[in-house]
Amino acid sequence: MRIPLFIFAPFKIEFMQKYLILSLLFLEAIIVQSVIAQSKLSPYQKHIDTLASAYYEGRRAGTKGDTLAARYIAQQFANIEKIELLGNYGLQEVSYIEKQSSGATKEVHTFNVVALLKAPVRNNPKQNRIIIGAHYDHEGIKRFRGKKMLHPGADDNASGIAFLIELARELSQNQMDLRQDIIFIAFGAEERGLKGSAYYASHPLLPNEQVKAMVNFDMLGRMQNKGLTIRGLSTAEEAIDIFRALPNPDGLEIVWEMRGNGPTDYSSFYAVGIPAFSFSTRVHKDYHLPGDMPAKINYEGMEMAHRYIMPLINQLAFKKIKLTYTPQN
Ligand SMILES: [Zn+2]
Numbered sequence: 170m171r172i173p174l175f176i177f178a179p180f181k182i183e184f185m186q187k188y189l190i191l192s193l194l195f196l197e198a199i200i201v202q203s204v205i206a207q208s209k210l211s212p213y214q215k216h217i218d219t220l221a222s223a224y225y226e227g228r229r230a231g232t233k234g235d236t237l238a239a240r241y242i243a244q245q246f247a248n249i250e251k252i253e254l255l256g257n258y259g260l261q262e263v264s265y266i267e268k269q270s271s272g273a274t275k276e277v278h279t280f281n282v283v284a285l286l287k288a289p290v291r292n293n294p295k296q297n298r299i300i301i302g303a304h305y306d307h308e309g310i311k312r313f314r315g316k317k318m319l320h321p322g323a324d325d326n327a328s329g330i331a332f333l334i335e336l337a338r339e340l341s342q343n344q345m346d347l348r349q350d351i352i353f354i355a356f357g358a359e360e361r362g363l364k365g366s367a368y369y370a371s372h373p374l375l376p377n378e379q380v381k382a383m384v385n386f387d388m389l390g391r392m393q394n395k396g397l398t399i400r401g402l403s404t405a406e407e408a409i410d411i412f413r414a415l416p417n418p419d420g421l422e423i424v425w426e427m428r429g430n431g432p433t434d435y436s437s438f439y440a441v442g443i444p445a446f447s448f449s450t451r452v453h454k455d456y457h458l459p460g461d462m463p464a465k466i467n468y469e470g471m472e473m474a475h476r477y478i479m480p481l482i483n484q485l486a487f488k489k490i491k492l493t494y495t496p497q498n
Contacts, residue, residue: 172351173386177377179359179399181188181237183479187244189475196424196445202211202432203386207491208320208429208437209335209460210322210330211346211468211472213328213332213335213337213390213468213471213473214329214331214465214466215331216245216327216330216334216335217323217327217328217331217463217466218463218481219241220238220241220286220305220322220323220327220330220331220379221321221322221323221327221386221462221479222321223319224237224317225237225241226309226310227307227308227309227311227320227322228305228306228307228309228322228360228486229276229306229309229310229311229318229322229360230306230360230361230364230365231267231278231279231358232309234279234309235279235299235306235309235357236279236280237322238258238305238306239263239279239280239305239357241286241357242259242305242311242330242355243258243260243282244332245334245422246259246282246284246312246334246337247259248355249331249334249337249341249374251286251287251344252284252285252337252341252353252385253283253285253286253287254283254285255283255284255285255352255374255375256281256374259282259284259371260280260281260282260283260367260398260446261280261281261282261283262278262279262280263278263279263280263281263358263365263369263387264276264277264278264454264490265277265278265318265358265364265368267361267406270459272300274480277358277361277363278305278359279358279364279365280357280461281353281354281355281357281364281365281366281369281370282305282355283352283353283354283367283374284337284352284353285350285352285353285375285494285497286337286340286341286344286347286350286351286353287344287347287350288344288347288348288349288350289345289347292347292348293347293348293349293350294345295379296350296379297348297349297379297380297381297416298349298350298351298352298375298379298380298381299349299350299351299352299380299382299383299384299486300351300352300353300354300380300382300383300384300443301336301337301352301353301354301356301383301384301385301386301482302333302353302354302355302356302366302383302384302385302386302435303326303329303330303332303333303356303385303386303387303434304326304329304330304355304356304357304358304360304387304433304434305326305327305330305354305355305356305357306326306357306358306359306360306361306364307320307322307326307327307360308322308360308493313458313459318459319395320380320457320458320459320461321459321461321462322461323390323448323461323462323463323465323466324388324389324391324453324455324456324461324466325387325388325392325457326359326386326387326388326463327390327394327463328386328388328389328390328391328466328471328498329345329385329386329387329388330355331471332389332421332456332471332474332475333353333355333359333386334466336353336354337351340482343487345377346410346487347487348487348488348489349381349484349486349490350358350375350379350401351486352374352375352380352394354369355365355370356434358376359433359434360386361403362375363372363433363434363436365435366434366437367375369437370437370438370440370441370443371411371441372454377428377442377443380438381443381444381485381490382405382443382444382445382446382485382490382492383435383438383439383443383444383445383446384435384445384446384447384448384478384485385433385434385435385445385446385448385479386446386447386448386449387448387449388435388449388451388452389448389450389470389471389474390450390465390466390467390470390471391451391453391466391467391470392450392452392467392469392471392473392474393397393450393451393453393467393470394422395419395420395421395422395425395452396421396422396450396451396453396475397421397422397423397424397426397448397449397473397474398423398424398425398426398450398451399411399423399424399426399428399432399447399448399451400429400435400446400447400448400449400451401426401428401429401432401439401444401446401447402425402426402427402430402446403427403428403429403495403497404429404439404445404494404495405444405492405493405494405495405496406443406492406493407492407493408444408446408492410486411481411484411492412425412481413447415477415480415481416474416477416480418477419473419476421474421477421489423472423477424451427446428459428479428497429497431447432495433446433447433449433456434447435447436469441496442494443494444494444495448474448478450467450470450474470491491495
């Protein structure tokens with residue numbers, strides 16, 4: 170049946186108006202969404218917001234939040250194609266004795282999270298490796314000005330873990346071109362005296378003899394005045410030349426620290442004969458305080474750190490490297 174158009178004309182106009190308004194609303198929703206997406210572009214934010222949230226209780230070694238954080242990281246590695254988990258579904262158990270303030274001692278159980286990205290055998294017949302790591306633990310929930318407060322550790326060191334996970338994803342995309350196997354490790358109990366990294370260095374899941382270098386990230390989230398610190402330049406003969414040749418497209422203010430025994434996990438590897446380096450955006454006023462929150466992370470600074478660090482990682486991962494270990498004198 171054909172209905173004369175004029176009868177329905179007013180309805181039709183109304184329908185078209187509604188349709189137009191609806192489609193405008195829809196378009197607006199898309200625009201708003203893409204603006205939100207743009208303001209959340211950093212791939213690091215998801216990991217930092219997650220690990221620094223109250224659910225993870227500040228990730229003090231041995232707590233429930235600490236275990237949950239280790240599992241979160243293992244799951245992130247598991248989600249990346251071509252990466253295999255080592256240990257027990259990615260977890261290497263670490264135990265140590267801790268002295269309480271009362272003087273009593275207790276045994277603490279925590280983890281290192283360990284994952285492997287293998288180079289094709291034809292590129293790497295001797296199965297040489299590099300280790301890339303960052304610690305995931307922090308200070309937990311503890312007293313601050315008389316009140317028990319969450320110490321979220323967004324910069325220290327959820328930022329380094331976010332960097333590590335996304336770096337693993339990036340390298341996995343060019344896995345066919347790798348010339349070294351890469352072991353990714355999220356260390357437990359760094360804040361309790363480098364316990365996790367020292368345990369791994371003395372109980373490696375793959376032999377240390379094939380490990381040519383170690384690179385560590387500890388606090389990459391609070392860049393100020395374009396400052397970036399690199400530790401460990403005295404740990405290999407070639408290190409100064411390699412670092413001197415790195416491009417610096419953002420004009421970062423680099424501070425070099427020579428020693429191989431600085432206060433973070435790279436020193437555990439230097440101690441067992443491996444050239445080791447550590448990157449950090451330096452200490453700030455919220456260091457080890459409740460104010461080390463996700464909202465204060467400088468994502469643009471993390472991107473600048475990434476642009477600086479990537480050529481070094483690419484050299485280590487995709488080229489034949491020669492790094493001659495230098496003992497401390
Ligand atoms: Zn730290």
